[in-house]
Amino acid sequence: MKTSSILLFLFSIILLVFYHYNSRLPKPSPAQSFLTFSSSEIDILYDESTLSNINEVRTSHFHLSLVLDFDEQTLSGTNELTMISLTDGLQEVHLDIRNMTINQVMDQDFNSLTFQIEANPFGDESIGDRLRIQLRQKPALFSTFKIIVTYRTSPTATALNWLKPEQTSTKTHPYLFSQCESIHCRTVAPLQDTPSIKSTYSANITVSSSVAVFMSANKTNQYNLSENQTTYEFKCSIPIPSYLLAIISGNVVEKQVGPRTFVITEPNDMPAFSKELEDMEVYLKTVEDYITPYQWGYYKIVILPPSFPYGGMENPLLTFASPTIIAGDKSGVFVVIHEIGHSWTGNWVTCENWENFWLNEGFTVFLERKGGFILNGWDHYAIASIVGNISMVDDMKTYGFNDSFSSLHPQLRQRNPDDAFSTVPYEKGFQFLVYLESLVGQELFRKFLQSYVTRFAQQSLVYEKMAEFLMSFLIENEAFDKIKDKEIDWNQWILQPGLPPVDMAVYFKNEALGKADKLAADFIAGQGEITPNNTEIFYDFDMNLKLMFLQYFVDRIDSIDLKIVSLLEQVYHLNNNTNSEVAFLWLRLNVLVDNQESYGLVESFLSRIGRMKFVRPLYVALNLKHHDFAVEIFKKNEGFYHPIAVRLIKQDLSIK
Numbered sequence: 018m019k020t021s022s023i024l025l026f027l028f029s030i031i032l033l034v035f036y037h038y039n040s041r042l043p044k045p046s047p048a049q050s051f052l053t054f055s056s057s058e059i060d061i062l063y064d065e066s067t068l069s070n071i072n073e074v075r076t077s078h079f080h081l082s083l084v085l086d087f088d089e090q091t092l093s094g095t096n097e098l099t100m101i102s103l104t105d106g107l108q109e110v111h112l113d114i115r116n117m118t119i120n121q122v123m124d125q126d127f128n129s130l131t132f133q134i135e136a137n138p139f140g141d142e143s144i145g146d147r148l149r150i151q152l153r154q155k156p157a158l159f160s161t162f163k164i165i166v167t168y169r170t171s172p173t174a175t176a177l178n179w180l181k182p183e184q185t186s187t188k189t190h191p192y193l194f195s196q197c198e199s200i201h202c203r204t205v206a207p208l209q210d211t212p213s214i215k216s217t218y219s220a221n222i223t224v225s226s227s228v229a230v231f232m233s234a235n236k237t238n239q240y241n242l243s244e245n246q247t248t249y250e251f252k253c254s255i256p257i258p259s260y261l262l263a264i265i266s267g268n269v270v271e272k273q274v275g276p277r278t279f280v281i282t283e284p285n286d287m288p289a290f291s292k293e294l295e296d297m298e299v300y301l302k303t304v305e306d307y308i309t310p311y312q313w314g315y316y317k318i319v320i321l322p323p324s325f326p327y328g329g330m331e332n333p334l335l336t337f338a339s340p341t342i343i344a345g346d347k348s349g350v351f352v353v354i355h356e357i358g359h360s361w362t363g364n365w366v367t368c369e370n371w372e373n374f375w376l377n378e379g380f381t382v383f384l385e386r387k388g389g390f391i392l393n394g395w396d397h398y399a400i401a402s403i404v405g406n407i408s409m410v411d412d413m414k415t416y417g418f419n420d421s422f423s424s425l426h427p428q429l430r431q432r433n434p435d436d437a438f439s440t441v442p443y444e445k446g447f448q449f450l451v452y453l454e455s456l457v458g459q460e461l462f463r464k465f466l467q468s469y470v471t472r473f474a475q476q477s478l479v480y481e482k483m484a485e486f487l488m489s490f491l492i493e494n495e496a497f498d499k500i501k502d503k504e505i506d507w508n509q510w511i512l513q514p515g516l517p518p519v520d521m522a523v524y525f526k527n528e529a530l531g532k533a534d535k536l537a538a539d540f541i542a543g544q545g546e547i548t549p550n551n552t553e554i555f556y557d558f559d560m561n562l563k564l565m566f567l568q569y570f571v572d573r574i575d576s577i578d579l580k581i582v583s584l585l586e587q588v589y590h591l592n593n594n595t596n597s598e599v600a601f602l603w604l605r606l607n608v609l610v611d612n613q614e615s616y617g618l619v620e621s622f623l624s625r626i627g628r629m630k631f632v633r634p635l636y637v638a639l640n641l642k643h644h645d646f647a648v649e650i651f652k653k654n655e656g657f658y659h660p661i662a663v664r665l666i667k668q669d670l671s672i673k
């Protein structure tokens with residue numbers, strides 16, 4: 018950190034505390050917040066999902082010094098936090114922890130500090146515990162001090178997935194990967210586990226020399242600590258929220274595939290994966306040209322073992338991706354454009370709490386689809402948006418259209434944010450931005466996005482701040498008349514659950530969809546006995562159009578006969594499709610028509626892939642038809658799935 022930026026940082030802390038002390042306002046309730054929002058409230062941070070006293074003390078840097086032990090399945094060592102006191106007479110520091118052993122807490126002079134663990138204060142074990150540390154001396158207001166916590170993680174830490182060699186591709190070495198978003202970092206290290214606070218970090222990780230380590234940071238050094246042990250040093254000099262802390266270790270190698278882009282994966286998969294991802298520089302350049310220059314130096318992606326529960330995770334310098342994005346024909350790589358988009362929205366400009374998660378995901382889907390439009394054209398863009406809408410409506414159905422989880426502002430007070438994880442923040446957020454774009458015009462909206470990521474660079478914010486910024490941006494650009502106050506119903510769009518207040522379908526009109534629908538309709542009309550005469554047009558459909566084709570049957574499931582599904586297989590060999598999105602929807606259709614012949618494939622899919630987007634709906638469908646069979650498959654594969662997935666699938670199957 019340069020002196021000038023330290024000064025700037027202190028200055029902003031002073032401002033922030035000034036506001037804090039002069040306002041002491043109660044938290045505005047979401048419904049009134051936009052109207053009453055004023056700058057004096059801005060810098061009090063709100064996060065219902067942390068147990069830390071974030072408005073009294075904040076982390077500016079932390080250093081992890083850890084031994085990574087595959088036999089014990091633990092990380093153990095110290096976290097040295099550099100903190101700034103924001104209150105006169107600070108007596109305690111509260112950190113988030115969950116399922117870890119705290120051995121000792123010290124101050125910077127290595128004096129022991131007393132501490133207590135307040136277990137499960139929110140009454141939900143999954144949110145974790147509060148580590149209360151009593152300081153020996155009250156640090157002066159705005160002064161910096163350090164706390165050193167010695168700890169050991171648990172083998173059941175939810176952020177840490179320890180794989181046996183058999184669960185990897187090369188099957189020779191164990192493998193560890195983390196997944197901290199949303200609130201799992203508290204199982205990896207004691208810290209302020211909140212997206213509202215950003216800090217730099219560094220790490221010394223010691224591990225058996227037979228494996229490599231990568232983190233969401235630059236590697237700055239590596240040396241042999243002993244005959245069998247290597248220490249890796251990392252440094253992340255751009256402040257990040259805790260959920261972007263990431264680590265992997267295993268038999269992995271790195272290969273450069275473009276001027277700024279790298280692929281990290283197991284050696285035997287590298288040839289195929291690096292080929293599939295050779296165009297990443299093009300995607301990076303496309304998004305960068307649309308918005309602002311890329312700030313993180315390199316872009317690196319890890320293709321993880323298949324139990325990774327998400328499509329991708331945007332850790333800086335270490336994007337994680339599921340191997341399900343590798344289809345062999347680049348048809349799954351849109352996930353990479355999404356993760357690249359997070360370099361601006363999510364990692365650079367971050368949601369302040371998980372109730373504002375759409376600021377990460379809605380904006381990033383917007384960038385992803387812009388990239389898709391620039392690279393692949395209108396039909397691609399429009400159909401991807403319609404496919405997204407279908408998932409969103411499905412998720413709203415599951416939660417209930419009237420549930421706050423079907424809104425862009427889920428109420429998470431003392432609830433685990435993972436429970437609210439769905440496509441709603443992605444797709445409803447995206448549609449809201451398309452709506453705003455339609456009001457102000459494409460060029461001006463692009464300029465707004467550029468100003469937004471510049472204005473809130475390296476900060477976290479709530480949507481009220483974004484709304485306020487949009488208004489002032491339009492006034493400055495003499496465009497306020499385009500968006501008269503009453504036209505944007507923030508309350509309806511953000512706070513109210515259910516379908517968007519404006520039906521956005523008209524913004525995604527396209528020619529291609531009609532062809533897919535017509536073909537599907539012809540199959541249905543043929544009742545599985547007559548094959549339509551133009552079946553070959555299917556091969557020109559891109560992934561999303563294939564999905565829409567299959568969705569046509571899913572939407573009319575009551576009139577779909579097994580014979581139709583068998584004919585589809587006979588004509589298109591969908592059982593062999595290598596695109597995981599298509600394969601998933603195809604299997605779901607088979608389960609919905611209770612095609613007994615498909616259950617072998619369904620079971621094999623569920624035991625090979627742990628990505629929740631696919632396995633959860635498949636379990637839900639299977640559960641409705643054959644609960645016991647669904648539970649049996651789940652039990653067989655429970656050890657393979659990620660802990661986050663296990664917890665949610667159990668809810669889906671209504672089992673403990």
Ligand SMILES: *[C@@H]1O[C@H](CO)[C@@H](O)[C@H](O)[C@H]1NC(C)=O
Pocket residue numbers: 115116117118171173
């Ligand atoms: C972590 O959780 C596991 C499983 O619930 C439990 O057996 C273990 O005792 C916990 N460890 C700590 C240190 O809390």
Ligand SMILES: *[C@@H]1O[C@H](CO)[C@@H](O)[C@H](O)[C@H]1NC(C)=O
Pocket residue numbers: 080082219221250
């Ligand atoms: C990391 O380890 C090296 C070697 O032990 C040491 O020189 C360095 O000071 C450590 N870094 C920090 C920040 O403690």
Ligand SMILES: *[C@@H]1O[C@H](CO)[C@@H](O)[C@H](O)[C@H]1NC(C)=O
Pocket residue numbers: 226240241244
């Ligand atoms: C570290 O040890 C490995 C063998 O485990 C050896 O190949 C390598 O040369 C050593 N590196 C240094 C810097 O000593």
Ligand SMILES: *[C@@H]1O[C@H](CO)[C@@H](O)[C@H](O)[C@H]1NC(C)=O
Pocket residue numbers: 243244245
């Ligand atoms: C290093 O590993 C070898 C083989 O596993 C073992 O024989 C040796 O004792 C180890 N050395 C140390 C210093 O642990």
Ligand SMILES: *[C@@H]1O[C@H](CO)[C@@H](O)[C@H](O)[C@H]1NC(C)=O
Pocket residue numbers: 234235252253254255312313314315333334
């Ligand atoms: C990583 O290193 C590059 C090159 O020195 C630098 O531009 C970039 O800011 C660093 N990134 C982080 C996250 O520290």
Ligand SMILES: *[C@@H]1O[C@H](CO)[C@@H](O)[C@H](O)[C@H]1NC(C)=O
Pocket residue numbers: 419
């Ligand atoms: C939705 O919830 C609101 C407030 O809880 C209630 O007034 C309304 O009747 C509900 N509507 C439906 C359709 O359930």
Ligand SMILES: *[C@@H]1O[C@H](CO)[C@@H](O)[C@H](O)[C@H]1NC(C)=O
Pocket residue numbers: 402403406407410516520521522523525
């Ligand atoms: C989303 O789905 C709903 C319900 O089917 C529909 O009314 C709406 O027009 C769709 N919107 C888009 C953008 O496709």
Ligand SMILES: *[C@@H]1O[C@H](CO)[C@@H](O)[C@H](O)[C@H]1NC(C)=O
Pocket residue numbers: 550551
């Ligand atoms: C295909 O069938 C449609 C009727 O479903 C017919 O109108 C069309 O001419 C046929 N095309 C060919 C090439 O046979």
Ligand SMILES: *[C@@H]1O[C@H](CO)[C@@H](O)[C@H](O)[C@H]1NC(C)=O
Pocket residue numbers: 590592593
């Ligand atoms: C589909 O896959 C099976 C099993 O891998 C293979 O035997 C069969 O030939 C494939 N069929 C087609 C049409 O590719």
Ligand SMILES: [Zn+2]
Pocket residue numbers: 355359377378381
């Ligand atoms: Zn995302």
